[in-house]
Amino acid sequence: MMRKNSLCNRSNNGAQTQAIMMSVYRTLKPRGLDRLESIVNALGKYVSAGQLPALPATNTSLG
Secondary structure, three states: OOOHHHOOOOOOOHHHHHHHHHHHHHHOOOOOOOHHHHHHHHHHHHHHHOOOOOOOOOHEEEE
């Protein structure tokens, strides 16, 4: 549905970027992390340092 509503991926690079972002987004949830906050923080670090940080560790405070 997402691709249908966003008028599809218009290039191979766009499709690859979407696949990577969805993988990261779906990986963060089972780790108990706030997905939007984690992505925003990672992009902020990318802007300041020039490279993306590793995925954060599992949030053990959620049990």
